[in-house]
Amino acid sequence: MNQNIKHSVFIVDDDQDDRESIRDAFMENKHHQDYTFMVNGDQLIGHLNEASDKKHPSLILLDLNMPGKGGTEVLRQIKGNDCLKSIPIIVITTSSSAKDRETSYKLGANCFLTKPDSYKELLAITDSIARLWL
Numbered sequence: 001m002n003q004n005i006k007h008s009v010f011i012v013d014d015d016q017d018d019r020e021s022i023r024d025a026f027m028e029n030k031h032h033q034d035y036t037f038m039v040n041g042d043q044l045i046g047h048l049n050e051a052s053d054k055k056h057p058s059l060i061l062l063d064l065n066m067p068g069k070g071g072t073e074v075l076r077q078i079k080g081n082d083c084l085k086s087i088p089i090i091v092i093t094t095s096s097s098a099k100d101r102e103t104s105y106k107l108g109a110n111c112f113l114t115k116p117d118s119y120k121e122l123l124a125i126t127d128s129i130a131r132l133w134l
Contacts, residue, residue, distance in 0.1 A: 007058035007134045012038040014066040025122045031130035041069030045077055048084055056087055059133050064093040064100060079108030088133055
């Protein structure tokens with residue numbers, strides 16, 4: 001992994017504490033990327049539709065349960081768009097529902113993770129994400 005290349009990572013979650021905790025865990029693991037926070041699916045889709053291909057993120061971390069356009073609809077729209085469908089999306093949500101997991105994978109999610117209960121677990125998860133996807 002080339003440490004000089006900065007990847008663009010979008011963290012899409014309506015909970016500010018969750019967004020910051022996820023970013024902080026990446027940073028604590030020395031994964032210094034360009035992190036962009038988005039508060040809901042509407043903001044993400046709007047940004048992706050306005051951005052050129054060169055401005056698309058390297059990775060999207062997506063919560064399912066958000067006001068407005070939720071994660072399931074966001075997945076459906078991104079993975080149904082030929083210009084966007086190659087962007088890897090990791091669903092990271094409070095849900096541990098088998099139905100949510102199955103639906104996410106059917107819609108094209110690259111990974112489905114339940115948000116951990118502890119920051120220590122979040123450190124391990126974000127380190128794995130960075131090593132696999134960045």
